[in-house]
Amino acid sequence: MTTDTLTLPAPAKLNRLLRITGQRPDGYHELQTLFQFLDHGDELSLTLRRDGEIRLVPSLPGVSAEQNLVVRAARLLQSETGCRSGVDMSLTKRLPMGGGLGGGSSNAATALLGLDRLWGLGLHEDRLAELGLRLGADVPVFVRGRSAWAEGIGERLTPVALDTPWFVVVHPGIPVPTAAVFGAAQLTRNTPPITMARALQGGASSWRNDCEPTVRLLYPEVAEVLDWLGARAPAMLTGTGACVFAWVDSETEAKRILTNLPCRFTAFKARGLNLSPLHAALDG
Numbered sequence: 708m709t710t711d712t713l714t715l716p717a718p719a720k721l722n723r724l725l726r727i728t729g730q731r732p733d734g735y736h737e738l739q740t741l742f743q744f745l746d747h748g749d750e751l752s753l754t755l756r757r758d759g760e761i762r763l764v765p766s767l768p769g770v771s772a773e774q775n776l777v778v779r780a781a782r783l784l785q786s787e788t789g790c791r792s793g794v795d796m797s798l799t800k801r802l803p804m805g806g807g808l809g810g811g812s813s814n815a816a817t818a819l820l821g822l823d824r825l826w827g828l829g830l831h832e833d834r835l836a837e838l839g840l841r842l843g844a845d846v847p848v849f850v851r852g853r854s855a856w857a858e859g860i861g862e863r864l865t866p867v868a869l870d871t872p873w874f875v876v877v878h879p880g881i882p883v884p885t886a887a888v889f890g891a892a893q894l895t896r897n898t899p900p901i902t903m904a905r906a907l908q909g910g911a912s913s914w915r916n917d918c919e920p921t922v923r924l925l926y927p928e929v930a931e932v933l934d935w936l937g938a939r940a941p942a943m944l945t946g947t948g949a950c951v952f953a954w955v956d957s958e959t960e961a962k963r964i965l966t967n968l969p970c971r972f973t974a975f976k977a978r979g980l981n982l983s984p985l986h987a988a989l990d991g
């Protein structure tokens with residue numbers, strides 16, 4: 708049976724570890740990272756149009772529909788496949804922009820997989836991941852939908868099963884643009900690469916984010932969150948920030964931390980997942 712409307716999750720990701728091991732001639736940084744999904748995120752609704760038009764209503768504050776990654780994903784899919792269908796999209800945004808939670812990238816992956824289904828394209832996951840990479844370095848992991856060890860700029864992925872604790876994710880109330888952190892002179896760019904086995908063996912207590920010292924320096928609001936949350940549980944930056952996450956043993960402990968949150972911060976609790984809720988929804 709075919710359907711004319713799909714409503715799908717676009718989950719957040721965390722970088723449980725992030726090492727910057729080099730820089731390519733085109734300026735992009737080579738990373739080693741562990742990606743994990745959360746059971747918290749945005750939601751994208753897709754309704755088939757037969758006239759080929761692609762619409763997003765309403766658009767996000769500060770991002771025109773044309774720039775929005777879901778519209779760009781839909782156009783890319785149309786131009787690559789010659790598909791003549793269109794779509795009406797609406798996005799329920801819960802993830803902060805410039806938060807390091809991969810919100811825009813996740814939205815793009817949900818659009819790619821959702822439209823592949825809605826338009827009956829039947830593209831292979833490898834092809835969708837390749838198209839996703841053209842939209843952003845973080846898109847392929849959301850297309851693949853498994854927790855992963857990532858290398859390259861984040862596109863060389865090996866699925867892994869990570870521990871799935873409860874997380875408290877705190878946003879300092881300011882965005883941190885990814886390009887500003889990767890462009891900072893003082894950023895560490897020469898961390899020696901390690902094997903995936905060694906990274907996993909070390910466990911969460913050994914995992915670090917190489918962006919953290921630079922982000923601390925450039926964004927005192929993020930440093931404040933790292934100090935506040937770090938005093939209550941082990942805490943780290945995700946991606947290039949602005950969000951900071953801590954892992955705890957139980958939902959009760961997560962709630963306890965949230966109860967005392969200073970009102971200048973916003974926060975949520977979520978469970979770590981090794982399978983993306985997008986894939987669970989599409990397979991269910």
Ligand SMILES: C[C@](O)(CO)[C@H](O)COP(=O)(O)OP(=O)(O)OC[C@H]1O[C@@H](n2ccc(N)nc2=O)[C@H](O)[C@@H]1O
Pocket residue numbers: 722734735736737738740807812842843844845846859860861885886889946947
């Ligand atoms: C920091 C991470 O979130 C870790 O998961 C990602 O590497 C960022 O991925 P993303 O947000 O999809 O990034 P993109 O939209 O591809 O790139 C934004 C900008 O960040 C810089 N950039 C990004 C990724 C990377 N590996 N090296 C970079 O130097 C580039 O200047 C690029 O123009």
Ligand SMILES: Nc1ncnc2c1ncn2[C@@H]1O[C@H](COP(=O)(O)OP(=O)(O)OP(=O)(O)O)[C@@H](O)[C@H]1O
Pocket residue numbers: 769770774775776777802803804805806807808809810811812814815845883885946947948949
């Ligand atoms: N659907 C979208 N949702 C959010 N941002 C979008 C979207 N489409 C385009 N953008 C642009 O992408 C920028 C980065 O947004 P995003 O939420 O992906 O940042 P992020 O969480 O820091 O990502 P990452 O973890 O990949 O660095 C935004 O500032 C916005 O200009």
